Amino acid sequence: MKSSLLCSFIAILLYSCSTPKPTNSPNTSDCSFLEGIEDYSRLKCGRLEVPENHDKPNGKKISIAYVVLKSEDSLTTQYPMIYFTGGPGGPALRSITQNLNNPILKTRDIIRFDQRGIGYSSPLPDLTTRIYDLLAEDLTSEQEYESMKRVMADLRNECDEKSIEIEAYNTFQNANDVGMLMDHLGYEKYNLRGTSYGTRIARVVADKFPEKIHSAIYDSPAPVRSDFLTSRLDDYSLALRKVFDACESSPYCNEKYPNIEQTYMEVLGEAEEQPIAATYQGEPFYLNPQDLIFMVRKELYRNDSRDLVPRYIYSLKERDMASINLILEQRGSTTANYSMFLACESFSQYDTSVTEEALKLKYDSLELMPYELALFTSLYLASSKFMQRYATPDMLELNVSSIPSLLLINQFDPVTPPENVIEFESKITFTQSFTLDEGGHGGGDMVCKRAIYDQFMTNPMGELDTDCLKLWNPI
DSSP states (O other), rough: EEEEEHHHHHHHHHEEEEEEEEOOSSOOOOTTTTOOOOOOEEEEEEEEEEEEEEESSSSSSEEEEEEEEEESOOOSSSSSEEEOOOTOOOOOOOTTTGGGGGGGGGGSOEEEEEOOBBBTBOOOOOOHHHHHHHHOOOHHHHHHHHHHHHHHHHHHHHHTTTTTGGGGGGGGHHHHHHHHHHHHHOSSSSEEEETTTTHHHHHHHHHGGGGGEEEEESOOOOOOSSOHHHHHHHHHHHHHHHHHHHHHHHHHHHHOOOOOHHHHHHHHHHHHOOOOOEEEEEEEEEOHHHHHHHHHHHHHHHHTHHHHHHHHHEEEEEEOHHHHHHHHHHHHHHHHHHHHHHHHHHSSSSOOTTHHHHHHHHHHHHHTTTSOOOHHHHHHHHGGGSSSSSHHHHHHHHOOOOOOOEEEEEEESSSSOEEEEHHTTTTBBBEEEEEEESSSSSSOHHHHHHHHHHHHOOTTSSOOOOTSOBBSSSO
């Protein structure tokens, strides 16, 4: 925890003396756009019209779909929580009624919305199936790059034909949508809760609309980096090294999966000589070295990655096709919209100096990446002529925030490592930060984490009972 003594003292006085006013939300509700919902009694839904480009308020409009999940306590005076999904490109309104079991609803409303370009909110033409189809083919890195260029050219053409200003589908326009949504819903203040990329939007919202924010929770914080590829390569290598070291230091893991790092390298080399002929949804799916790195990275996202990654590597070594195919069925697709991923990440995290030659040098420097990371590499290289404008340096510069903030990170996270917390903390005056001895990206013991979220939102300046957290070392 860090704080300025004077700032904290003033903040504690302000927070302890304030009593939330009764919350409010639109009286009308239209949930007809949701699919498969039978009971709407605890849902308030709607669509909000916003400018496609907030710099052109009188220009084209798009629609933002939202759902308010109402608290079990109809008289609650606690400020609601807005949830921000990750990705970029992750939908928030799929299977919405599953969220009615969230214990946070005992004390406050939860607001979920599909970000612009996703799901029910004026979705962009979705590249995801075409991009994932490239994984199934036995393509070299060069062939994948050429295929990706064609896919992205088609997306650009489709957006132009439909008069979609794809450069407007970014974090900063997203944040302005949220500002309008907060005004529309009419609550006095809000708690922000983001995971992964959702923390980036939440942080910009906190910057733009501090007067509306009661507290902010950043789970697996994702700051803006210079580019969206090399940081992912570094983070993958770091997490994989930690998993290998943990396995080698564990008598159980080391006995069951001996020489795990050497085995990993051998598996990649063997796949270069002879790709693994797997099946996915009844169709051939060829796993070459780039694809295997992509799939190992997917396993690192799982809560029990310290066990799953060695197990997966050994199933590849043994060509255990039942296990390989099962994992493909479980991880071989995504619900995220890759067009939104591309638009968001390219706009704020594309560096023209990261050329093919620079990337080769980068890969040469990473001992655990003797081959390229599939999809992300070709996607990045193919982005060079995709966007017509990019974020300016002043857009990327955040103010110092005085909003009380809770930060949680997993020690073995493959995409938002613990160092990200330090970067977030550098521009927030009061934080409570915890590094968890957990694998995966986000996730972990969600029963425990939600209880801590609720404590924090109720009293952001108070001491938290974190006994249920499996702590590594608090940063």
